[in-house]
Amino acid sequence: MARLEDLPLRDDLVGQQPYGAPQLDVPVSLNVNENTHRVPLEVAEDIIQRLAKALMSINRYPDREFIPLREALSKYLGHGLTPENIWAGNGSNEVLQHIFQAFGGPGRKFLSFTPTYSMYPIIASGTQTEYVAVPRADRFELTPELIRSAILEHKPNIVILCAPNNPTGTPLALDCVEAAYDAITEVSGGILVVDEAYQEFGADPAVTAISLLDGRERLLISRTMSKAFAFAGARVGYLAADPAVIDALRLVRLPYHLSAFTQAAAEGALAHSSVMLSKVDDIRAQRDRIVTELKLMGLDPYRSDANFVLFGGLTDPAAIWQKLLDRGVLIRNVGLDGTLRVSAGTESETSAFLGSLREVIED
């Protein structure tokens, strides 16, 4: 067997590590911001029927343009969007990769505000796009001024704003999106992506960068069915943008990239979107409960508009992480000094986390 070091790997991949949040079989798994509630039975039954129907013509390639799915997604998003405004992929990670393949590449720059989603630099490097990381302000907040000056200084071709931000939870005001769009338009005519993976968990889900699309042809809003929709295993992410942007992404996608099963399952889930999203209020309540309880323990939770909470005030996060795991509770060490991140689960999972953490801290 050859060793990795012996292979004629591309220079920029030498020494790199693959993305790897632990996948462990534990009673309480709160480390990757999934919706821990199962798909409701009535929806599952409809999806199974749709999968069975898809199977009957699985000898044929699927609809390359996935028009019915794009119709369902545009209806779900509202704001007067049509299927021509919609793109989708196997998770929003693939959609982001399409964006970098179409608009990034050698000699081009991508800027983001750190700490932020760990997949951005990996996708950038896969397309040989230079990565510029600009630190966030106090408590990981962003302001229109900070955003504007970073973009004017670095002149990126692609900017991603993660709203709310992973792994910190930080909400993003729409004036930050407007400032970013104005600045990138001035310096490079580049692409602004707003990653709204956690949009449905926000205090006011109506506050979305989609409301800014009109007249902004290089603004892209990315969403996913992996979080609020409880559909992470199906791998469906999507995007809203000007139809010209969709035409650009069509140039780089592999033909038939969304399988007939994926399309059928996603269409089924979207046909029952309010049932699929029925646990979102409960998850939001568990998130707020986590914030309240952590403060009572003397810890320092950051404000979050997502289904997870980053909290500081820990002297040895790695040790706490391990002791929680020993008690069957898996959360995430994202490598930020003195912090850990936990996803809001069901009420009983959240209780298990809070109870175990209290034990570990008092220990």
Ligand SMILES: *Cc1c(COP(=O)(O)O)cnc(C)c1O
């Ligand atoms: C989870 C997450 C995604 C979603 O990724 P999928 O590929 O759709 O599962 C995208 N962006 C951010 C910031 C995330 O945290």
